[in-house]
Amino acid sequence: MASNVIRNTWILTKIRVRLAMRNRTFLFFSLIMPLGFLFFFVTIFSKGDSAWTAYILGSILTMTVMGSFWGLSVQLVMFREAGILRRFRLAPLGAGPMLASSILSNYILVLPSVAIEILVTKFALHMQGWGNLWAIFLLISIGSATFSAFGLIVASVTNTMQETQVINQVIWTAFLFLSGATVPLARFPHWIQGASLFMPATYLATGLENAATNLATHSEIITDLIALGIGLLVAFEISRRLFRWEPEAKLPGSAKLWVLAVMIPFIAFGVYENVKGDRLALVRQDFQMLNSTSMATPPKSH
Amino acid sequence: MTEPVIQVEGLYKNYGTVAALRGVSFSVEEGEVFGLLGPNGAGKTTTVEILEGMRTPDSGLARVCGLDPEKSGSQFKEMIGAVLQSTSLPAKIRVKEAIDLFANFYRVHGNTNDLLKRFQLEEKRDAFYSQLSGGQKQRLAIAMALVNNPQVVFLDEPTAGLDPQVRREIYDIIEELKGGKKTVLLTTHYIEEAERLCDRVAIIDYGRVIKIGTPRELKHASAGTTRIEVRLAKPVENGVLGQLDAVANAREFDGTYVLHSTRAPHTIVALVKHLESDSNELQSLEMFSPSLEDVFIELTGRRLRD
Numbered sequence: 001m002a003s004n005v006i007r008n009t010w011i012l013t014k015i016r017v018r019l020a021m022r023n024r025t026f027l028f029f030s031l032i033m034p035l036g037f038l039f040f041f042v043t044i045f046s047k048g049d050s051a052w053t054a055y056i057l058g059s060i061l062t063m064t065v066m067g068s069f070w071g072l073s074v075q076l077v078m079f080r081e082a083g084i085l086r087r088f089r090l091a092p093l094g095a096g097p098m099l100a101s102s103i104l105s106n107y108i109l110v111l112p113s114v115a116i117e118i119l120v121t122k123f124a125l126h127m128q129g130w131g132n133l134w135a136i137f138l139l140i141s142i143g144s145a146t147f148s149a150f151g152l153i154v155a156s157v158t159n160t161m162q163e164t165q166v167i168n169q170v171i172w173t174a175f176l177f178l179s180g181a182t183v184p185l186a187r188f189p190h191w192i193q194g195a196s197l198f199m200p201a202t203y204l205a206t207g208l209e210n211a212a213t214n215l216a217t218h219s220e221i222i223t224d225l226i227a228l229g230i231g232l233l234v235a236f237e238i239s240r241r242l243f244r245w246e247p248e249a250k251l252p253g254s255a256k257l258w259v260l261a262v263m264i265p266f267i268a269f270g271v272y273e274n275v276k277g278d279r280l281a282l283v284r285q286d287f288q289m290l291n292s293t294s295m296a297t298p299p300k301s302h
Numbered sequence: 303m304t305e306p307v308i309q310v311e312g313l314y315k316n317y318g319t320v321a322a323l324r325g326v327s328f329s330v331e332e333g334e335v336f337g338l339l340g341p342n343g344a345g346k347t348t349t350v351e352i353l354e355g356m357r358t359p360d361s362g363l364a365r366v367c368g369l370d371p372e373k374s375g376s377q378f379k380e381m382i383g384a385v386l387q388s389t390s391l392p393a394k395i396r397v398k399e400a401i402d403l404f405a406n407f408y409r410v411h412g413n414t415n416d417l418l419k420r421f422q423l424e425e426k427r428d429a430f431y432s433q434l435s436g437g438q439k440q441r442l443a444i445a446m447a448l449v450n451n452p453q454v455v456f457l458d459e460p461t462a463g464l465d466p467q468v469r470r471e472i473y474d475i476i477e478e479l480k481g482g483k484k485t486v487l488l489t490t491h492y493i494e495e496a497e498r499l500c501d502r503v504a505i506i507d508y509g510r511v512i513k514i515g516t517p518r519e520l521k522h523a524s525a526g527t528t529r530i531e532v533r534l535a536k537p538v539e540n541g542v543l544g545q546l547d548a549v550a551n552a553r554e555f556d557g558t559y560v561l562h563s564t565r566a567p568h569t570i571v572a573l574v575k576h577l578e579s580d581s582n583e584l585q586s587l588e589m590f591s592p593s594l595e596d597v598f599i600e601l602t603g604r605r606l607r608d
């Protein structure tokens with residue numbers, strides 16, 4: 001039974017990766033666009049300062065990984081609406097492999113983008129160190145899975161593609177701008193910083209920025225991984241329960257409350273970090289350090 | 303007597319206020335090609351998809367190979383194959399990939415190259431799904447329904463919307479299945495298809511089975527009548543044509559008068575005489591030997607294709 005689930009997940013993953021590679025829009029958003037942002041931000045903001053370049057790499061990696069949120073999870077809604085899923089339903093195949101293959105194929109597609117972004121930053125944009133590559137790898141792996149699972153939740157609770165797009169836009173914008181992935185978190189008023197601790201994206205963004213700049217402590221990275229990991233498990237289980245094969249099968253409004261359950265771990269983390277944690281203090285401290293190094297040490301040239 | 307492969311008893315199904323099935327019962331023996339013939343909205347798809355485990359009946363019994371389709375999981379799915387009426391595949395999947403993909407889900411599965419050859423899809427093996435014609439899509443759908451070499455095959459309107467020549471290609475494929483000793487449940491609203499392919503047919507209308515039998519038995523039941531269809535210059539009064547010699551019944555559909563006659567020559571002479579006396583004129587006259595269409599008209603008072 002379990003071996004079948006794994007086998008079917010892998011079969012589906014392979015075909016979905018292949019289909020994604022044939023989709024130009026997908027390639028644009030997952031590869032070309034983040035690279036464009038990378039060059040743009042580095043040129044405008046880092047002014048040759050390697051520490052800042054590394055920080056920006058962290059932001060771009062965050063955006064790339066958060067892209068899993070759009071990726072193949074949303075495709076399931078399209079598949080459902082087009083009646084493609086119901087063909088799969090005839091085969092001896094549960095919802096599990098269908099959902100897990102979204103996560104796995106997103107991950108497989110994210111890895112080359114991430115590698116290219118790191119290599120480009122290192123060699124074309126002259127970042128000095130490599131950052132904490134192990135931490136980056138772990139955060140990317142678990143982050144991509146978690147954000148895929150969030151995408152699955154949205155796919156599960158929305159009844160049409162249009163609804164999916166709207167909800168995704170809203171959540172995506174919040175993720176992007178309030179997590180520190182674009183504007184450094186330390187620049188925001190303190191109350192927004194506090195609020196951002198309730199958002200999963202913040203744990204990915206601060207984690208990756210710290211890992212890329214090599215400023216992260218072990219315990220910080222581990223908390224990030226735990227927060228994202230719990231989010232992943234909860235989101236996956238809920239989306240499995242809410243999964244629908246049929247275009248006509250509409251979800252009753254009450255079922256949407258399940259989504260709030262995804263928020264529970266992050267509410268817990270947010271409360272903890274706000275009351276007892278030192279994450280924000282560290283974020284501010286790192287930010288100051290980045291600013292001061294850029295004052296003290298002139299950009300090194302290669 | 304062995305157990306029937308498909309057993310349906312007293313199926314009821316409502317969608318909100320629409321009563322889609324109102325007590326459907328029939329059974330299909332091993333190796334039979336069984337047809338559900340009925341107009342759009344009769345409840346064919348609902349019935350078939352209950353048997354495929356895709357829909358839940360409100361009440362009644364559905365068994366396939368003795369299993370409850372809804373509750374038997376993978377074991378059941380390994381045994382059946384189906385062409386769904388409304389479904390699709392990803393636009394950018396290639397023909398060969400699609401067959402391979404589905405084959406791999408099953409413990410037992412056929413060879414993709416053999417299937418491609420058998421369904422004349424060899425030269426299309428690398429084409430994207432979106433590039434296929436309607437007929438090719440349908441051949442692919444049938445190939446995919448057979449990847450697991452199923453004992454029972456469900457074909458829900460496999461030729462709907464295809465032009466007549468392509469339809470005949472699909473008939474050949476289905477006839478080939480007949481030789482393969484598979485049990486086939488086929489739905490259609492084409493008379494020709496039911497008559498040509500099915501060992502037995504259930505005529506279904508408004509969620510009820512109104513008659514079951516071999517095509518020959520059903521036609522026989524319509525008392526060997528000939529269908530005469532005429533168009534006239536002027537409308538005639540209701541009931542007048544039904545009084546003519548040897549006419550069993552007469553109905554009007556959109557200006558065409560359809561008469562069922564036990565002795566066509568007598569009826570035609572009587573008709574012409576009547577029209578002359580009424581200074582009416584015959585615009586066209588066609589005669590048809592008895593078909594399932596006549597059975598349907600007799601039983602329901604409507605034509606199958608409206």
Ligand SMILES: Nc1ncnc2c1ncn2[C@@H]1O[C@H](COP(=O)(O)OP(=O)(O)O)[C@@H](O)[C@H]1O
Nearest residue numbers: 248317320322341342343344345346347348349
């Ligand atoms: N998912 C559905 N939701 C609501 N009504 C449906 C649904 N499926 C079928 N119906 C209705 O049930 C009746 C039977 O439909 P169906 O089984 O598709 O008939 P057929 O296949 O013979 O055309 C029709 O009136 C149709 O409109």
Ligand SMILES: [Mg+2]
Nearest residue numbers: 346347387459
């Ligand atoms: Mg139908």
